[in-house]
Every structure is written in structure tokens, then in C-alpha cells.
Amino acid sequence: MSLGLTLSALLHVLLIGWALVSFAQTPPAKIAEPEPVEVALITDEDLVRLTKGDRSSKNLETAPAKKPDVEPTPKDAPKPTPRAAKPPAAAEPPPPPPEEKPPEPAKAAEPPPPSPAADPIATKLAALQKEPPPPPPPGPAPEELKRIEDEKKAETERKAAEETQKLAEQKKAEDERKKKELAEKKRAEDERRKKLAEIRRKEEERKKKLADAKKAEEERKKKEFDPGRLAALLNKIPDKPQPAAGSETPTTKPLPKGPQAGAPEGKDTQLSAGKRSMIGLMMRDAVKGCWRVQTGLEGANQLVVDVEVRLRPDGSIDGQPRVVSSGSGPLYADASNRAISALMGCAPYAKLPKEFYKGGWDFMVVTFDPNKMF
Amino acid sequence: MTARRDTPRLTRRQLLSAGAGGLTLAALTREASAQTRVTVDEANLQPRPIAIAPFFSDDPKLGAEIANIIAADLERSGLFKPIDPRSFIEQIRSMDATPRFADWRSIGAEALTVGRAQPTADGRIQAAFRLWDTVLGKPLAGQQFATSATNMRRIGHIIADQIYQKLTLEKGYFDTRVVFIDETGPKDRRVKRLAIMDQDGFNARRLTDGRELVLTPRFSPTSQEITFMSYAGGEPRVVLMNLGTMQRQIVGDFPGMTFAPRFSPDGQRIVMSLQQGGASSLIEMDLRSRQTRQLTQSPAIDTAPCYAPDGRAIVFESDREGTQQLYVMSYDGSGQRRLSQGEGRYSTPVWSPRGDYIAFTKQMGGRFLIGVLKPDGSGERILTEGFHNEGPTWAPNGRVLMFFREQQGGNAGPAIYSVDLTGHNERRVPTPSFASDPAWSPLLG
Numbered sequence: 001m002s003l004g005l006t007l008s009a010l011l012h013v014l015l016i017g018w019a020l021v022s023f024a025q026t027p028p029a030k031i032a033e034p035e036p037v038e039v040a041l042i043t044d045e046d047l048v049r050l051t052k053g054d055r056s057s058k059n060l061e062t063a064p065a066k067k068p069d070v071e072p073t074p075k076d077a078p079k080p081t082p083r084a085a086k087p088p089a090a091a092e093p094p095p096p097p098p099e100e101k102p103p104e105p106a107k108a109a110e111p112p113p114p115s116p117a118a119d120p121i122a123t124k125l126a127a128l129q130k131e132p133p134p135p136p137p138p139g140p141a142p143e144e145l146k147r148i149e150d151e152k153k154a155e156t157e158r159k160a161a162e163e164t165q166k167l168a169e170q171k172k173a174e175d176e177r178k179k180k181e182l183a184e185k186k187r188a189e190d191e192r193r194k195k196l197a198e199i200r201r202k203e204e205e206r207k208k209k210l211a212d213a214k215k216a217e218e219e220r221k222k223k224e225f226d227p228g229r230l231a232a233l234l235n236k237i238p239d240k241p242q243p244a245a246g247s248e249t250p251t252t253k254p255l256p257k258g259p260q261a262g263a264p265e266g267k268d269t270q271l272s273a274g275k276r277s278m279i280g281l282m283m284r285d286a287v288k289g290c291w292r293v294q295t296g297l298e299g300a301n302q303l304v305v306d307v308e309v310r311l312r313p314d315g316s317i318d319g320q321p322r323v324v325s326s327g328s329g330p331l332y333a334d335a336s337n338r339a340i341s342a343l344m345g346c347a348p349y350a351k352l353p354k355e356f357y358k359g360g361w362d363f364m365v366v367t368f369d370p371n372k373m374f
Numbered sequence: 375m376t377a378r379r380d381t382p383r384l385t386r387r388q389l390l391s392a393g394a395g396g397l398t399l400a401a402l403t404r405e406a407s408a409q410t411r412v413t414v415d416e417a418n419l420q421p422r423p424i425a426i427a428p429f430f431s432d433d434p435k436l437g438a439e440i441a442n443i444i445a446a447d448l449e450r451s452g453l454f455k456p457i458d459p460r461s462f463i464e465q466i467r468s469m470d471a472t473p474r475f476a477d478w479r480s481i482g483a484e485a486l487t488v489g490r491a492q493p494t495a496d497g498r499i500q501a502a503f504r505l506w507d508t509v510l511g512k513p514l515a516g517q518q519f520a521t522s523a524t525n526m527r528r529i530g531h532i533i534a535d536q537i538y539q540k541l542t543l544e545k546g547y548f549d550t551r552v553v554f555i556d557e558t559g560p561k562d563r564r565v566k567r568l569a570i571m572d573q574d575g576f577n578a579r580r581l582t583d584g585r586e587l588v589l590t591p592r593f594s595p596t597s598q599e600i601t602f603m604s605y606a607g608g609e610p611r612v613v614l615m616n617l618g619t620m621q622r623q624i625v626g627d628f629p630g631m632t633f634a635p636r637f638s639p640d641g642q643r644i645v646m647s648l649q650q651g652g653a654s655s656l657i658e659m660d661l662r663s664r665q666t667r668q669l670t671q672s673p674a675i676d677t678a679p680c681y682a683p684d685g686r687a688i689v690f691e692s693d694r695e696g697t698q699q700l701y702v703m704s705y706d707g708s709g710q711r712r713l714s715q716g717e718g719r720y721s722t723p724v725w726s727p728r729g730d731y732i733a734f735t736k737q738m739g740g741r742f743l744i745g746v747l748k749p750d751g752s753g754e755r756i757l758t759e760g761f762h763n764e765g766p767t768w769a770p771n772g773r774v775l776m777f778f779r780e781q782q783g784g785n786a787g788p789a790i791y792s793v794d795l796t797g798h799n800e801r802r803v804p805t806p807s808f809a810s811d812p813a814w815s816p817l818l819g
Binding site: 271276279280283284287288289290291292293294295308330331334337340341342344345360361363364365366367368369370371372373 | 409410411412413414415416417418419422479484507509510542543796
């Protein structure tokens with residue numbers, strides 16, 4: 001019982017430890033950014049400016065423009081009294097006769113415009129077209145003048161009314177648009193929140209999966225020993241010592257306590273001091289031919305540089321040598337470059353003994369020290 | 375029996391914790407425990423192999439010539455070994471292409487220079503170069519410039535200076551000139567003329583016609599003027615000559631002058647020694663006001679003064695304590711103290727432009743030596759020994775010296791040599807004829 005439990009516990013620890021160390025290195029999950037939606041904000045002033053139009057611009061409608069003061073009255077007479085669709089518009093204008101009220105409210109009451117910006121223009125165009133004629137001249141020539149005056153006044157008043165009507169409509173369109181924007185924003189926000197929640201959920205799931213996997217692994221390991229133990233119990237055979245790990249029977253040596261070199265693999269990669277020293281000398285002889293030092297400048301002959309270098313089994317450099325000593329200034333930078341150049345220049349180091357690669361010359365710290373030479 | 379039952383439980387617990395602790399520790403320290411440590415304390419002091427490709431040019435001779443100038447300069451410094459272009463593997467097609475570094479490393483090159491030199495219609499040359507580190511595989515330097523075609527050799531020297539500086543971290547010295555005394559004729563009737571040449575011996579030309587005795591030329595800090603002693607008219611006088619216009623100016627008649635003056639680093643003053651009676655003292659003159667000031671006054675012979683590069687001190691030679699030794703003092707003459715401590719006779723001290731050494735001539739037991747010591751008098755080192763070694767002068771980077779040496783034999787004459795501050799790489803400097811008393815200019819550019 002004790003043997004199995006020990007083994008199980010040890011392997012648990014191994015697995016958890018490995019998991020801790022390796023999972024700590026996983027990169028954080030990438031959260032996909034929601035697609036940005038282009039939203040252009042237009043102020044009231046901008047809208048007015050946009051839709052103001054140009055007096056000199058061409059009338060786009062094909063029907064000929066009719067001057068208001070020549071249009072015959074009867075055309076307009078049967079026109080129904082415009083509905084009081086807009087309270088502010090109705091309240092504003094100074095006493096124009098009802099039939100002079102522009103047909104705009106009628107137009108505005110029509111089905112909602114497809115886009116807010118175009119509507120006021122269309123409305124204005126329509127208004128230009130359908131401007132009602134002035135009332136018929138009341139009498140002979142002097143009244144003709146008055147008529148023209150009246151017409152003019154009516155004209156301005158009408159125009160004013162139009163303007164206010166237009167502004168009201170623009171504002172309405174603006175409000176509608178703003179409402180739409182808000183709705184859009186809210187929708188986008190909701191989507192993003194949903195996405196985040198989704199990601200969080202996935203993360204949870206993954207964690208759960210990992211935990212499950214771990215548990216499954218543990219279960220499996222536990223189960224692995226069950227048959228043997230069971231059989232042993234049934235057969236009343238004492239537990240045989242396992243070759244893979246140490247056991248608690250007195251005859252085998254106890255498991256070592258404390259850090260072990262290369263413990264995860266459980267292999268012994270320690271080289272003796274003598275062997276390391278030999279590798280050091282061979283490496284030194286191989287590198288010194290490529291090491292160029294500063295001979296002229298004061299202080300250059302005191303700069304010591306330590307470089308970490310990893311070699312592949314064929315002697316070539318794995319990655320880039322890395323300076324691990326600290327120092328600053330241009331002389332130190334130059335010394336560092338020379339040290340790295342020396343290592344790179346004399347690579348590959350094919351003459352190093354293959355049997356001492358692992359734990360020997362696979363990973364070295366090379367110190368470049370010029371002090372002895374000067 | 376209870377004790378026995380307890381022990382296995384404790385052992386297991388210990389085991390678990392030890393195993394867990396050990397596992398964590400091992401996982402974290404696995405790297406440190408498996409490192410082999412190597413110490414490299416010997417370097418390759420051989421000259422660094424460098425590849426200099428012929429420069430691209432519509433005139434192939436020009437391109438080859440510039441590459442040759444660069445290669446010769448770098449080789450002469452003793453720090454580089456240009457690789458024979460015939461062994462190049464990759465044929466560079468364009469100055470802007472990235473080289474195949476492996477090809478250059480396989481012929482042993484640690485650095486590669488490529489360049490371009492195009493003559494233009496208006497008599498100029500447009501030049502450009504690039505320096506690559508072939509081991510690390512990255513560019514180190516590059517520049518383009520233009521100059522008149524008469525300065526063709528200077529293009530090579532300027533580029534060589536840049537390469538030298540990038541690879542040694544020291545300023546270069548190739549774009550410089552040397553003024554010296556050109557000597558011709560038999561020993562007893564030597565004709566001495568003032569002459570000037572590039573530091574590699576090219577473009578040598580004479581500045582005086584030989585009818586006057588000229589000695590000890592020196593460069594001004596601007597490198598445009600030289601000063602020398604002339605015995606025209608029988609009396610020594612200090613002459614100032616502008617190298618551009620060749621105009622001469624008499625600084626003054628100084629009867630009894632024994633040694634040519636040297637400029638102060640700001641070019642405003644000169645210091646010289648004047649013989650009066652049996653003694654010789656150091657005098658300073660302001661070149662603008664022509665006012666003189668006596669710096670030393672002793673019954674001894676004080677001579678051969680030289681300013682420190684910051685102008686705040688002067689080193690000189692004096693026999694006030696019996697033998698010729700080196701002394702140093704403040705620029706105003708105060709604080710005179712002895713520098714040299716060894717045996718022998720010290721003379722002709724020159725302060726390095728870097729300020730870190732003073733070079734000198736030393737005579738000891740019949741031998742002539744060129745040496746250096748630190749401005750505090752310590753660290754004396756001999757660079758070279760030879761027959762009648764004399765008169766060191768520093769390159770502007772304080773790394774190389776020239777001096778002259780009397781060659782032995784019947785009709786032999788003096789010759790100029792160069793040597794590195796480390797005492798290595800001694801070389802003869804080619805001159806049209808016998809030569810003595812060299813003085814090295816500052817960098818021309």
C-alpha cells in the first residue's frame with residue numbers, strides 16, 4: 001500500500017509541477033477586437049450647412065420652374081386647406097391666408113424619408129416647384145401695385161414659414177438619426193459584451209478541460225497500479241520492487257533529497273570538474289584565434305565580457321550568443337561586439353568531443369578577459 | 375513498534391516535499407547547474423584580415439588606385455591585412471547590394487569595403503564607400519563626398535581613416551602630411567632643403583632651393599603653416615611659411631637661437647630656446663603682438679620645448695642637474711620639475727596629441743633609443759633602438775610616431791621611420807632622398 005501511494009504521490013507532484021512550470025509559459029489568449037463601425041458625428045450647424053443649398057445651383061427637376069406671380073390662381077384654389085400637421089409651423093407665420101400656407105406639411109406627412117439629409121433638399125425643391133400663386137388682384141392698377149406688394153410680403157412670409165418648417169424637419173431628421181446611432185452603439189456594445197462573455201466562457205471551458213484532463217490522468221495513473229496491487233493481494237505475492245523508481249524496501253538506496261540535475265528527465269547530465277575543465281581549454285583554444293582586442297585605448301585592456309552561448313551537436317551556434325555581464329559606454333559595447341564576433345567567427349566548433357556535449361559544451365558561459373595580455 | 379510505523383509516514387511526507395521542492399528548484403535552476411564556464415584570456419594579435427574591393431568607376435584605373443591607397447594605408451598601420459582581390463569569391467556588382475557574407479568569411483575576411491569613385495565633367499571626383507562587418511553580417515559605415523581630382527589620393531586616405539576609426543575606435547591618421555628636411559649629396563657637402571610629402575611618402579616636393587641652411591620644421595596647429603629655422607645670411611632666424619601661398623614671413627632675428635620654435639595649440643604663440651652666453655633659456659613669443667616672455671632662467675642649457683595639447687604645460691630638456699633630463703613646467707614658467715628618472719641622456723621631448731605620453735630620444739651606453747613616458751614621469755618604455763635614432767614626432771591620433779635614423783656606412787644618410795606606440799611595426803618611410811627631422815601635420819580634413 002505504501003509503495004503504491006508513494007509512487008502515486010510522487011508522480012502527482014511531478015505532473016503538477018511540470019504543468020505549473022509549462023503552463024505559466026503559455027501566451028495569453030488573444031481577444032479578437034470587434035470590428036470598428038465608422039460613425040460620423042454631425043452637429044446641428046453642420047447639418048444646416050450641408051442642407052442649405054446654393055441659390056445659384058441648378059434645379060435638378062426636369063419640370064420647368066414656374067414663377068409664382070404668373071401662375072394662375074385657379075390652379076391653387078381647389079387646393080385643400082393644408083392640414084395642421086406641424087403645430088409650430090402653424091403657430092408661427094404672420095397672417096398669411098390659409099391657402100398660402102405651403103404644401104410642405106402635407107409633404108412631410110408622407111411616408112418617412114429614406115435618408116434624413118436628402119429629405120430637406122427634396123422638400124425644398126418640391127416647395128420651389130409648388131409655390132402657390134399670390135391671391136388674384138383685387139381691382140384696377142393702383143391695387144395692382146398693392147397686390148404686388150402684398151405678393152412680395154406673402155412671398156417673404158412664405159419663405160420664412162418654409163424655413164422654419166424645414167428647420168423643424170431637419171431637427172426631426174436629426175433626432176431620428178441620433179436615435180439610430182444610439183441604437184447602433186448599443187447594439188455594438190451588446191455584441192462586444194457578448195463576445196467577451198463568450199471568450200470568458202471558452203476560457204472557463206478550457207480550464208475545466210485541463211482540470212478534467214488532469215483528473216483523468218490521475219485516475220488513470222491510480223488505475224494503473226490497481227491491477228497489480230489487486231493481483232498481488234489476491235495472489236498474496238509481496239510487492240516486487242519497481243525498476244523505474246526507488247522503493248521503500250530496505251535493500252534499495254533511499255531517494256536523494258534536494259535538487260537534482262536534469263530532474264524532469266531523470267537522466268544524469270553532470271560532468272566531472274575535470275571534464276569541464278578540458279572542454280574549457282579546448283573551447284578557449286578554438287575561440288582565441290578569432291578574438292580581436294583593443295590594444296591602443298586606455299582602459300580597453302581591463303574590460304571583461306561574459307557571453308552565454310549554446311551550441312548544437314554539430315558545433316554550430318544555436319541562436320545568438322548573448323552578453324550576460326554588465327557594462328556601459330562605447331568601449332564596453334565595442335568589447336562586447338568583439339567577444340560575440342570571436343564566438344561567431346570561429347564557429348562551428350566541430351572538434352569538441354561529442355560524448356561530452358550534453359551538460360558539457362551544449363551551453364557555456366565564455367569569459368573574455370584581456371588583463372593577462374597587457 | 376509505534377516508532378516503526380511512524381517513521382515510514384514521516385519519510386513519505388519528507389519525500390513528497392523534498393520531491394516537490396526539488397522538482398521546482400530543478401526546473402528553475404536546471405540551466406544554471408548545467409553551464410560550462412570557459413575563460414579566454416589570449417587574443418589574436420595578428421593583423422585583421424580585411425577585403426577591399428576595387429571601387430566601381432567609369433575609369434577602372436581610378437577605382438583600382440583608390441582601393442590600393444586604402445589597402446596600403448591599412449596594411450601599413452600593422453593592424454590590418456588586406457586580402458588579395460584575386461581570391462575573392464563573390465564578385466560585387468553594385469555598391470548598394472548586401473554582400474553574401476558567407477563568401478567573405480570563407481576567405482577569412484572580417485570586414486569588407488566596397489565603393490565607387492566617378493570622375494565628373496568639371497574635374498572633380500564623386501566618391502562613396504561602405505564598410506561591412508562580415509562576421510556579424512551588418513553595415514558599419516558609409517559616406518559619400520566629392521573633391522577635386524587633384525585630391526584623388528586624399529579620397530583614399532579619408533576613407534582609410536574612416537575604416538580605421540570604425541574598426542579600432544581610434545581616430546585615423548592617414549589624411550596627413552609630413553614636413554621634413556630633404557638631404558642630398560655626399561656626407562661632407564650635404565644639401566638640405568625643406569620638403570613636404572603625404573604620410574605614405576607620395577606627392578613629395580621641395581619647398582626651399584637649398585641655398586640656405588634650414589632646420590627643424592614644425593607644423594602649425596592649422597596645418598596650413600610651417601615654421602622652421604633658416605640660416606640664410608649666416609644668422610639663424612625663425613621663418614613662418616604658408617603652405618598654400620608659399621609666402622614667407624620672418625618671425626624675428628634671434629641671434630643665438632639654438633632650437634626651432636614650436637607653436638602653442640591655439641596657434642597664437644611660439645616657444646623657443648635662446649642661447650645667451652653659455653646658457654640657453656626658454657622664451658615664448660606672442661605672434662600677434664610680437665611680445666616675448668622669458669619662461670626659464672638658469673645657468674644651464676634649457677632647450678627643445680614642447681607644449682602639452684591643452685596648452686597648459688610645457689615639457690623641455692635641461693642639463694641643470696648635470697645630465698640632460700626631461701622637465702615639465704606650467705605654461706607661464708612656474709612649477710618646473712624633473713620628469714625623467716632613468717639613466718642616460720634624454721632629449722627632444724614631444725607631447726602626444728592625446729596628452730597621455732611624452733616621446734623622447736634617449737642615449738644610453740652608446741645606444742640611441744626612442745621611448746615614451748607618462749606626463750607624471752612614470753611608465754617609461756623604449757619603442758625602438760637604432761643608430762642615431764632621433765627626433766620623434768607624433769601622428770595626430772597619438773598612436774604612431776615617426777623619427778629619423780642615421781644609416782651606417784660610408785655614403786649612407788638619414789632616413790625616416792615610423793613605429794607604433796606599442797613598439798611594433800617599425801617601417802621605413804619612402805622619401806625621394808635622404809631625409810631627417812620629420813614633423814607630422816594634424817589631420818588635413
